[in-house]
Amino acid sequence: MTDIVAFQERLExxxxxxxxxxxxxxxxxxxxxxxxxxxxxxxVGKTEIAKALSNVFDCPLIRLQCYEGLDASSAVYEWxxxxxxxxxxxxxxxxxxxxxxxxxxxxxxxxxxxxxxxxITMPESPVLLVDEIDxxxxxxxxxxxxxxxxxQISIPELGTVKARSIPYVVLTSNATRELSDALxxxxxxxxxxxxxxxxxxxxxxxxxxxxxxxxxxxxVQFMHSLRELDLxxxxxxxxxxxxxxxxxxxxxxxxxxxxxLIAQTLVCLLKxxxxxxxxxxxxxxxxxxxxx
Amino acid sequence: MNTLHAKNSAESPGxxxxxxxxxxxxxxVRLVREQGFQVGVREEIDALKVARHCTVLDQQRxxxxxxxxxxxxxxxxxxxxxxxDAYWLSVNRQTRVEYSPRAKxxxxxxxxxHGHGAVAEADRPRPGDDSDAGEGGARGGASRQEVMTxxxxxxxxxxxxxxxxxxxxxxxxxxxxxxxxxxxRMARQGRRVHLRRTIRNSLRYGGTPLELVFKQRxxxxxxxxxxxxVSRSMSLYSYLFLRFARGVLGAFRDSQAFVYHARLxxxxxxxxxxxIDKVKEKLAVISLGWSxxxxxxxxxxxxxxxxxxxxxGSRSIVVVVSDGYDTGPPELLAAQLARIQRCARxxxxxxxLLGRADYQPLAGGMQAALPFIDVFAxxxxxxxxxxxxxxxxxx
Numbered sequence: 185m186t187d188i189v190a191f192q193e194r195l196e197x198x199x200x201x202x203x204x205x206x207x208x209x210x211x212x213x214x215x216x217x218x219x220x221x222x223x224x225x226x227x228v229g230k231t232e233i234a235k236a237l238s239n240v241f242d243c244p245l246i247r248l249q250c251y252e253g254l255d256a257s258s259a260v261y262e263w264x265x266x267x268x269x270x271x272x273x274x275x276x277x278x279x280x281x282x283x284x285x286x287x288x289x290x291x292x293x294x295x296x297x298x299x300x301x302x303x304i305t306m307p308e309s310p311v312l313l314v315d316e317i318d319x320x321x322x323x324x325x326x327x328x329x330x331x332x333x334x335x336q337i338s339i340p341e342l343g344t345v346k347a348r349s350i351p352y353v354v355l356t357s358n359a360t361r362e363l364s365d366a367l368x369x370x371x372x373x374x375x376x377x378x379x380x381x382x383x384x385x386x387x388x389x390x391x392x393x394x395x396x397x398x399x400x401x402x403x404v405q406f407m408h409s410l411r412e413l414d415l416x417x418x419x420x421x422x423x424x425x426x427x428x429x430x431x432x433x434x435x436x437x438x439x440x441x442x443x444x445l446i447a448q449t450l451v452c453l454l455k456x457x458x459x460x461x462x463x464x465x466x467x468x469x470x471x472x473x474x475x476x
Numbered sequence: 477m478n479t480l481h482a483k484n485s486a487e488s489p490g491x492x493x494x495x496x497x498x499x500x501x502x503x504x505v506r507l508v509r510e511q512g513f514q515v516g517v518r519e520e521i522d523a524l525k526v527a528r529h530c531t532v533l534d535q536q537r538x539x540x541x542x543x544x545x546x547x548x549x550x551x552x553x554x555x556x557x558x559x560x561d562a563y564w565l566s567v568n569r570q571t572r573v574e575y576s577p578r579a580k581x582x583x584x585x586x587x588x589x590h591g592h593g594a595v596a597e598a599d600r601p602r603p604g605d606d607s608d609a610g611e612g613g614a615r616g617g618a619s620r621q622e623v624m625t626x627x628x629x630x631x632x633x634x635x636x637x638x639x640x641x642x643x644x645x646x647x648x649x650x651x652x653x654x655x656x657x658x659x660x661r662m663a664r665q666g667r668r669v670h671l672r673r674t675i676r677n678s679l680r681y682g683g684t685p686l687e688l689v690f691k692q693r694x695x696x697x698x699x700x701x702x703x704x705x706v707s708r709s710m711s712l713y714s715y716l717f718l719r720f721a722r723g724v725l726g727a728f729r730d731s732q733a734f735v736y737h738a739r740l741x742x743x744x745x746x747x748x749x750x751x752i753d754k755v756k757e758k759l760a761v762i763s764l765g766w767s768x769x770x771x772x773x774x775x776x777x778x779x780x781x782x783x784x785x786x787x788x789g790s791r792s793i794v795v796v797v798s799d800g801y802d803t804g805p806p807e808l809l810a811a812q813l814a815r816i817q818r819c820a821r822x823x824x825x826x827x828x829l830l831g832r833a834d835y836q837p838l839a840g841g842m843q844a845a846l847p848f849i850d851v852f853a854x855x856x857x858x859x860x861x862x863x864x865x866x867x868x869x870x871x
Contacts, residue, residue, distance in 0.1 A: 188537070208540040215529055216522060223550060269682060322654055359550070359750065362650050362726065365514045368548030375553040416745065 187211065191240075200229075200236030201379075201386045209374045210237065219332050219353035221317075221368065224376035227420015230356040233376075234313035237352060244310045246351070248299040250320035256327060260337060262296045290341040300328075301337055304347035312351040318361045329367050378411055379421060391425055395432060402439045403428055405475035410453065415462065419453040427452040440476045443469055501527050504563050505546065511559060514548050535564065550750065628831055628856045642719040644858055649723025652865045656697060698821070698868060699791045700724050702733040703740075703779065705798035706763060707770035713828045713856070717797050718759065720861065722747045732787050736775035737763070742783070769803030772841050776812035788819040793868065795824045797855070800842030809841050813848040822850040824867070831856030 192207040202210070210233070213220045222230045238245035248259055268289045275285050297305065303312040317325065331337060335347035355371065357363060379387065384404045388395060403424065411418050419427075430449045439446055447468055454460050505523050509515045526541040539560050547553045673689040681687075702721045706714040714735075721733040725747050732744045746758045788794070794816055802809055817823055825845060829835045831854035837846065846852070851867050854860045 204536075205540045205543075208537055209544040212526060212529065212541050212544060216525065218522070220544075221548075265681065265686060269684065273682075322657070360726075365548065369514050369516060369519070371548075372544040373547045373549075373553065374544050375547075375550055 194240045195236050196390070198236045198239035199390065200232055200239075201383055201390060202233075202236075203380075203383065206233075206374060206376070209372060213372055214241070214352065216372070217350050217352070219355060219371045221355045221357065221363075221371035221373050222376055223357050223359055223373070225378070225418060225420065226358055227418075227422050228376045228378055229421050230376055231313065231315055234311050234354040234356075237354065238311040241309070241311065241352065243308055243352075244306070245313060246299050246303045246306075246310050247313045247315060249315045250317050250324070252319055252321060254320045254324050256324075258298055259300050259324065260298050260327075260331075261301045261339060262298065263290070263341075264294045264296050268294050292342070295339075295342070300331055301345065303351045303353075304331075304335055304337065304349075305345065306351070307348055309349040310351050312353045314353065314355045316358060317355045317367075318357040318359060318363060322364065325364055325367055329364070329370060332370060378418070381405070381408060384408075384421065384424065387421060388424065388428055392428055392432065395428060396437055399431065399437055399439070400428075402472075402475045403431070406439060406471050407453075409471050409474050410463075413462065413467070415454070415459045416456050417454075417459060419455075423453050423455075438476070439472045443472065446472065497527060498524060504542075507563055508546050508556075508559060511555070513546055513552050515546055519545060538564075628828075642716060645716050645861065646719045646723035646726075648858065648861055649720050650727040652724075652868070653697065653727035655865060656868065697728060697791075698793045699787075699789070700728050700731040701787060701792050701794045701820070702731070703775075703794065703796045703798075704733065704735045705737070705770060705772070705796075706735045707737045707801070709770070709799055709801050710797075710828070713797075717826075717855075718743075718747065718755075722755070730787075732783075734779065734783070735759075735762070736770075736772070738769070738771055740775040740778040740782075770798075770801055771804045772798060772800070772802040773804040773806070773808030773812055776809060776816065780812055780815050784816065784819055788816070790821055792820040793822045793824060794820045795826060796845075797826045797828075798841075799827055799829050800837065800839040800845060802839070802841030802844075804841075806840045806844035810844040810848070813845055817848050823848055824851040824853070824864075825849045826853055826855035826864075828854060828856040830854035831860060 188204055188207050188211060191211050192202055192204060195202045195207060195210070209220070222233060224230055234247075235245060271289050271294070272285070275288070280288075299312070303310055314328065317328070320328075332353060335350055336344050338344045355367075381404050384407065385400055388400050388403065407419065407424050427449060430452050434445060434449065436442070436445065436449075443465070447465055450460075450463065450468065454463055501523050502520055505515055505520045522545055523542060526545055527538060529541070539557070542560070543553070543556045547556055670689040674685050674687065677687045677689060678685040702717075702724060704714060704717050704721060706718075718733075718735070721743075725731050725733060725744060732742065733747055734740050734742050734744075741762055743759070743762065746755060746762070749755045749758065813823065827837065827842070830837070830852070837843065837852075851864075853864060853867065855864060
C-alpha cells in the first residue's frame with residue numbers, strides 16, 4: 185500500500201489529486217505498459233491524468249486530439265510534398281540517377297511526423313494522450329489498435345519504423361460512441377466519476393489556495409447537490425474552479441449573503457438553455473440553504 | 477477479511493500456495509468471462525502479473541488492479557465489485573463458481589453483454605473445454621444470437637431472454653452505422669475522377685495531380701427520426717423498440733426519437749441517459765396517467781407542428797413503428813403523413829404484426845398510411861430488424 189500512497193503524493197505534487205484506486209491503476213499502468221482507457225463524463229479531469237503522468241514520469245507529453253474524419257495523414261505521418269517538389273526542381277540539373285533522387289526525396293528529411301509516429305520514435309518513453317477517441321472513425325480506431333499492439337508503423341517508401349521506446353498511452357473517451365471490443369480488451373480501464381466532497385475540496389484548495397475554508401466547503405456542497413439535479417450537462421471540476429474564481433473575484437465570502445449575485449455567477453456552471461431554465465432562483469436558494 | 481485465503485496459505489506455504497493462487501486467479505477470470513466480460517487469454521496472464529505485483533494479500537489492491545484490467549466499460553465497472561466480493565469474500569464458496577454469483581446478479585437485473593439464455597443451456601461452455609475460446613473469449617455469443625434471430629419478439633417469455641434481446645437489439649442498431657459506412661466506402665471506390673477539377677487543383681503543385689477530385693461526393697449517413705407507438709396493443713414490442721432507438725441515437729448523429737400514444741413526447745434526451753435503469757424510470761414517468769386510445773394522426777400533427785420544421789430535411793428518414801390501430805380519423809393520419817413525406821427523404825413504417833402469417837394490413841389507420849410509405853416492413857424479430865439495414869442503404 186505504501187507505494188500507492190507514495191505515487192498518490194507524487195501525482196499531487198504534479199498538481200493532480202487522485203483517489204487511491206486511481207493511483208493504484210496508474211501504478212499498474214506504469215508497470216504493465218498497457219494502454220489505459222479512461223472514461224467518464226466531460227469535465228471530470230480525464231485529460232489532466234495524462235498531463236500529471238508526464239509530469240511525474242518527467243517525460244514529454246504528445247497529444248493527439250481525435251475528431252470525426254481524422255485520418256492517418258494527420259495522425260501518423262505525411263510527406264512534405266511542397267518541399268519534395270522543390271527538391272526535384274533543384275536536382276533537375278544534377279547528374280544523379282533516378283533511384284538516387286527518389287531515395288533522397290523520400291528520406292526522413294521530408295517526412296512530417298504526426299503524433300503517433302512521433303511518440304514511437306522518441307528515445308525515451310513519452311506519454312501519448314489520445315484524446316476523445318470516441319470521436320474518431322472506426323477505421324482510425326482499428327488502425328490505432330494495430331499500432332498499439334505492434335508498436336511499429338510501416339511507411340511504404342521508407343520501410344517499417346519500429347518503436348525505440350514504448351510510450352505510455354492514455355486514451356480518453358466520453359462514450360459518445362461504443363468503442364470496439366478489441367480496443368477495450370487491449371487496454372486497462374478506469375472510470376472516472378465526479379469527485380467526492382473531500383476530493384473536490386482538496387482540488388479547490390490546491391488550485392486556489394487563497395479561498396476561505398468556509399466558502400470552499402459551501403461551494404463543494406452546492407456543487408454536489410447541483411449535480412444531483414437532472415441536468416443535461418452536469419458541471420465538472422473545471423466549471424467548479426471557474427465558478428470559485430468568479431466568486432473570489434466578486435469578493436463573495438459566503439454563498440448565502442447575496443442570492444442575486446450568486447444567480448448571476450451561475451453562467452460558469454450551467455451551459456445550456458434548458459439547464460438555465462431548470463435551475464430557477466428557488467432551486468438556487470434551496471441548494472444554497474442545503475450547502476450552508 | 478483482509479487476507480484472501482489465509483487459512484489455505486498457512487497450511488501450505490511456498491509452492492503450493494503459489495499454485496493455489498494461480499488456480500484461483502484463473503478461475504476468477506473465467507467467472508468474469510462467463511458473466512459476459514470481454515476477457516481473453518492475455519488478460520489471464522496479466523491478471524497473474526497483477527496478483528504478483530499486488531502482493532495478493534492486500535485485497536484492496538488486488539481489487540483495483542483486476543478491475544482496471546478486466547473491465548472494459550462502465551457497465552462492467554459497476555458490476556465488478558459485486559463479482560469480486562462474491563468470489564473472493566464468500567466464506568463457504570463452492571470450488572466451481574458457475575452458479576452462485578450469477579443468481580445474485582440476475583436478481584439485480586444486471587445487464588450483461590450476452591447473458592445466458594435458457595435456450596442455450598447446451599452451448600454453455602463446460603469447465604475445461606476452452607479450446608475454442610479464442611483470444612476474444614466471447615464464447616457462445618454468436619450461436620446464442622443465432623437461436624434468437626428468427627424468434628418473434630412476442631414469444632420471449634422470461635425476463636432473462638427479454639433482457640438479452642434488448643441488448644442484441646441495441647447493439648444491432650449501433651452496428652448498422654458501421655456497416656452503412658463500410659458499404660459507402662466500397663461504393664466510393666468505383667467513383668470516377670473529376671478531371672477538370674483535378675487539373676485545376678494541380679496548378680498549385682506545378683501541374684502534378686496530387687489531389688484527385690472525385691465526381692461523386694460522399695453520401696452522408698441518413699438522419700433517423702423514430703416515432704414509436706407505445707400504446708397497449710404494441711406493448712409486447714414497444715420496450716424493445718425503445719432499446720433499438722437508444723442504439724440508433726448512439727450511432728447516428730442528430731437522430732431523434734419520439735414516443736406516442738394519446739400524445740407525442742420527445743424522448744431523445746431520456747434515451748441518451750447512460751444508465752438503463754434510469755431510462756426505465758424516466759420512461760415510466762412519461763407514460764404515467766396515459767389512457768384512451770391511440771391517436772396516431774393527432775400525434776403526427778403535433779410532430780409536424782412542433783418539431784418537423786427543425787429536424788426534417790433531405791437527409792431525414794422518418795421511421796414510424798406502429799400496428800396502425802388508430803382511434804382517430806384515418807383522413808387526419810393521411811394528411812399528416814403527406815406533410816411529412818414532403819419534408820423528409822423517406823418514410824419507413826415498421827409493423828411488427830406483419831411478421832404473422834395471417835396478418836393483413838386492414839386496420840383503418842394502416843390503410844390510410846400505405847400510400848405514403850416507402851418501405852413497409854415487419855421488424856418483429858432480430859432478423860427482420862437486421863434486414864432493415866440494407867433497405868436504409870438504398871433509400
